[in-house]
Amino acid sequence: MGFWWRPFSVLASVLLVALILWAASGWIAALGFLAGIQAFVMLRRLWQEFRLARWLENPDEVDPPDATGTWGDIFYRLQKLQRRQRASRSELSTALEQFEHAAQAVPDGMVILNGNEQIEWCNPASRKYMGLDCERDRGQFIRYLMRQAHFLEFLDAADFSRRLVCKSPVNREVVLSVQLVPFGVGKKLLIARDITDLERVDAMRRDFIANVSHELRTPLTVVGGFVETLADAPDLPAAESRRYFDLMLDHTRRMQRLLDDLLTLSRLESADHGLQDESVNVPELAQALKAEGESLSRGRHRVHLQLASSAWLKGSLQEIRSALGNLVSNAVRYTPDGGEITLAWNERDGEGVFSVTDTGEGIAAEHIPRLTERFYRVDRSRSRETGGTGLGLAIVKHVLTRHGGRLDIQSTPGRGSTFSAIFPTQRVQRAPDEGTVIPFPERGQAAG
Template sequence: MLQGFSAELKRLSIFVAICLLLGWLTGHLLLVLDIGVLAYLVYMLWQMSRLNRWLLRKNDEEPPEAAGIWGDVFDNIYHLQRHQRQEKENLQAVINRVQEITSALKDGVILLDWRGHLDFWNPAAQRLLGFHTKDQGLSVINFIRHPRFVSYFEEGNYSEPLELPSPRFSSKQLQFQITRFGKNERLILVRDITQIHNLEQMRQDFIANVSHELRTPLTVISGYLETLADNNNLGPTWQKPLQQMQQQTQRMALLINDLLVLSKLETTEVGHNQKLIPLDPLLHSIRNEAMALSGDKEQEITLSCDGNIQLLGNEKELHSAFSNLVVNAVKYTPAKGKIAMRLWKDKQNCYFAVSDNGPGIENKHIPRLTERFYRVDASRNSSTGGTGLGLAIVKHVLLRHDAELKITSEVGKGSVFTCVFPLH
């Protein structure tokens, strides 16, 4: 650009010198200078016209020949055009590659603009939700009208996926996961989880049916064992075997009852039989049950309630969750240990905590404590008579009340289990 500018200055200097010479020779200096300026302006307009005509052409032709600064302008614009065209081709190649990848996915991919309107979708999303080309630019809620999806979409909390029946195929179950990106744009991943859903339903039905079927023979066995234990004709040799059989029968009965409770929690609709529950009398009842269970261990079990707190929920489910936490504390806290039950609230949440000074739990076990049948120490469950389902029941009850369980523990010092209920 500097070389062209220098050349243009030289050309202009020579042109002015010629005009001055002609003006001096003819005796009309001003007139000749005016004509020279007008000629230079006409030259500039002509070059601008050439530039404009070249830019308006859509074909990829080289720029017109020009010298000086105009030559540099033509060349620089041409190089910028080529660079821009190359960048565009590279970007288009990336877009084509992304489209090829998304087309190969079995999961549906939907891109929404900042308004929540359809911008792009892959063939899997079209197959699962029935989109057409004319639907581009329409709101996604026009196609997925399920109230739970509308609430999920508008609330904006996408930390967990949402499972719903397919709006197109009643026999299919879909999972929706929304992710924000860019300027409030959203990406929706749609996954067909029909097979997983059916397997889960089969598992739930199997557990529920087996648990129900086992109760009758177990009741018969338990009845005969009680009859044999009350029979004075049996010698002392049979006392210990009968006692052990009765203990194992009771453990089996507890396991079946817990499985039935879990099955009911998984299959019953959320919000079933909910009402405002005064928690003070409920927790006093649980404390009395814990005192009876503690028996000869002489544990100190205290209860602290901040005011008359009420909670919207299912009383039977909440009793089961709170009772499981307190019963676990009684089982694992040594004799004459301390167990504290505390209920309080702030502006956002209501809290119920059970703390003890038992053996504590290593941090590596805490994330898995709510899994079914997970054992920190296999020997502990057999010695305490636990089923391994108590905390799983607590987790399911809290999920049904939009609550969460927080666990803190230190080996040798004890544990704290806290239920956090949002007040909304």
């Protein structure tokens, strides 16, 4: 009724005036008055329609015209609708802008494809993983830009529950997990995620299980075979029995060392095992490690010690001794008879550096980044001959990481290697008063 009351009241007023004129001046005057009012209404309506049409030609830049009466109500409602649309458009624009910023910040490669598999939009990460450029490749068919057979089969399948694991066409060392997701009406969202680290960890897990199984199978087979031999031939000569028992003991100790190292790694990797700091007398520890190296060498090598610093370390004595002891034992195992092994303790740019240098065969550069992986060996046969478990450098890496340090490896094939355990400045301490004695655990305890 708010719309109808005004025109009805105006019509009633006009009719009342016409009746008054009819009564006062006759029907001709009344008819002329009505005709004039009708002409005015028609002209006013045409004018307002013209103004409305002109506004509709460019509604975003011009506000609706002003008027009174019924047209004023119409223009007011149009103006409210225009303001509401502008607010909605502004909110939508802000939301789209935020979505675009978020999509550009996402580390995964994202590509929007239309129904014809043409690229409508892609984020910067898609360049890194798939070599796509949003400006250059907009409107291009994704099949023309990524032509790997397995990727094309993946697109043809259009299975949204399936993931494709493949190499990046830009960097063959990067492994991608690619997935298609429905997006809007008739569109698809292509997502490429870098899973290189996950694949590497999974490969290490598989290698770990295979290596542990292999390392335990050989000594168990040897021990089991000797036990069966002894059981079937109880009258063996004492010398031969002694040799069998010595071999069984050797392989049993090998399995024990392997299990000890596995337990040490498990303990170091446990999040519940905190680091208990104590003062470690490194010069005295270095002297003890030199003696252990000489004992393990049994006179086959010349072992030297260079103490260029009297500084101590703050950390776990047991863990530090285990890590440095592994560096020394590795040098003894992999240095040919007659070679030299040098232990050194010094400070460099405020950091504590314990290095072990040998004159062994050296290590090729391609092997160095993987030396701290569990069971990774440059020469597997030589490792078994020397009795190594393949876990020593993994233990060294974990101990140094827990102490905020790092392991530096420098090696030249045919000339030898230098393994340096570098401790950060905050771990280095000045030597306390002379006479302070740091008790060292037994070798078996240090390894565990």
